[in-house]
Amino acid sequence: DQQVKQNSPSLSVQEGRISILNCDYTNSMFDYFLWYKKYPAEGPTFLISISSIKDKNEDGRFTVFLNKSAKHLSLHIVPSQPGDSAVYFCAASEGRNTPLVFGKGTRLSVIA
Amino acid sequence: DSGVTQTPKHLITATGQRVTLRCSPRSGDLSVYWYQQSLDQGLQFLIQYYNGEERAKGNILERFSAQQFPDLHSELNLSSLELGDSALYFCASSSSGRIDEQFFGPGTRLTVL
Numbered sequence: 001d002q003q004v005k006q007n008s009p010s011l012s013v014q015e016g017r018i019s020i021l022n023c024d025y026t027n028s029m030f031d032y033f034l035w036y037k038k039y040p041a042e043g044p045t046f047l048i049s050i051s052s053i054k055d056k057n058e059d060g061r062f063t064v065f066l067n068k069s070a071k072h073l074s075l076h077i078v079p080s081q082p083g084d085s086a087v088y089f090c091a092a093s094e095g096r097n098t099p100l101v102f103g104k105g106t107r108l109s110v111i112a
Numbered sequence: 113d114s115g116v117t118q119t120p121k122h123l124i125t126a127t128g129q130r131v132t133l134r135c136s137p138r139s140g141d142l143s144v145y146w147y148q149q150s151l152d153q154g155l156q157f158l159i160q161y162y163n164g165e166e167r168a169k170g171n172i173l174e175r176f177s178a179q180q181f182p183d184l185h186s187e188l189n190l191s192s193l194e195l196g197d198s199a200l201y202f203c204a205s206s207s208s209g210r211i212d213e214q215f216f217g218p219g220t221r222l223t224v225l
Contacts, residue, residue, distance in 0.1 A: 004154070034212060043202050043216025045113060089154060096210045099145075099168050102154040107119070 004092050006103035015112045019077040023090030026071065026091055029070045030092040034100070035064060035075045048075070049086075080110045086102045114206050115139065116217035124223045130191040133220045135180040137184055137205030143167065144186040145206075145214060146178055160207050161186055193224045 005024045006047035013019045021035075029050035050057040050064045051075070057064050063076045077084055090103040115138035121146035137144050145159040156205055157170035158162075175193075180186040190197060200221050204214040 001219070006154075032211070041218065043204070043218050045216065046212065047213065065138050091155075093211050096212060098169055098211070099153075099157040099160065099212070100211050100214075102147075102156070104152075104154040 001026075002103075003030075003102040004077045004090055004101050006051050006088075006090055006106045008081070009104070010107040010109070012109045012111060013080045015082055015110055016079045019075075019080045019108055019110065020075075020083070021075040021083065021088050021090075021106050021108065023073045024071060024076075025073075025092050027094075027101070028071070030101075032093050032096055033066060033073050034091045034093075035062075036089040036091060037084075038089065038103075038105070044089055077108075080108075082110050082112050084108060085110045113218060114215040116203060116215050118201075118203050118217040118220050120220060121218070122221045122223075124195060125224055125225065127193055127195060129193050129224075130189065131193065131203050131222065133188040133190070133203075135186045135203030135205075135217060135223070136187070136205075137186070137203075138141040138215055141205035141207045141215075142184065143206045143209040144180055145184070145204040146172075146188050147204065148199045149202065150196070151220075155202065158188070160209075167209065190222070195224050198222055198224045217219070 034049040035047040038044040085106045091100040148151040158172040160168040
């Protein structure tokens with residue numbers, strides 16, 4: 001039973017436009033959410049996080065939105081750049097010191 | 113470069129065999145995590161060690177075991193290997209055990225034939 005779901009395996013976006021990656025979760029005990037980015041032949045790298053007391057967190061071109069009632073979060077990348085092409089993983093946990101539960105990832109392709 | 117090293121990068125072995133994957137955390141990091149990423153799954157948490165002690169356990173099979181040594185490097189032992197164990201195995205480390213401070217290594221790709 002998947003507790004964290006990324007329903008879009010892939011997404012293509014033109015350079016300069018907005019990329020929106022979505023993630024749904026089922027466990028209402030999750031209170032901390034993270035996005036990781038992964039390039040081929042490398043490990044995932046932390047991108048941005050949000051705790052359940054917030055509904056938005058911004059870091060440069062990256063913004064994460066959390067809708068707790070819908071158990072849904074999204075990552076917005078504006079403007080998208082070719083270097084953003086990677087696999088993005090959504091992850092969640094029940095606290096900052098508890099194990100992460102990952103989604104299966106969404107492959108983002110930013111086309112120049 | 114995250115500072116986390118994993119060896120070997122690739123490993124090809126046969127069913128029924130046993131392998132050991134090694135992870136060296138970033139200098140000073142006390143916590144080590146192991147994850148498995150198989151073809152149709154996201155990253156799945158296996159186990160966490162903190163300063164030599166097991167801190168948390170995830171979906172780790174009984175055929176798998178891990179340990180963290182006094183020098184803080186960690187090994188993941190996989191035995192009685194099956195075809196389904198073919199996957200990427202990632203190690204991550206953090207200084208405090210906080211999940212938002214994990215740095216991942218490049219992974220070991222295990223192929224079981």
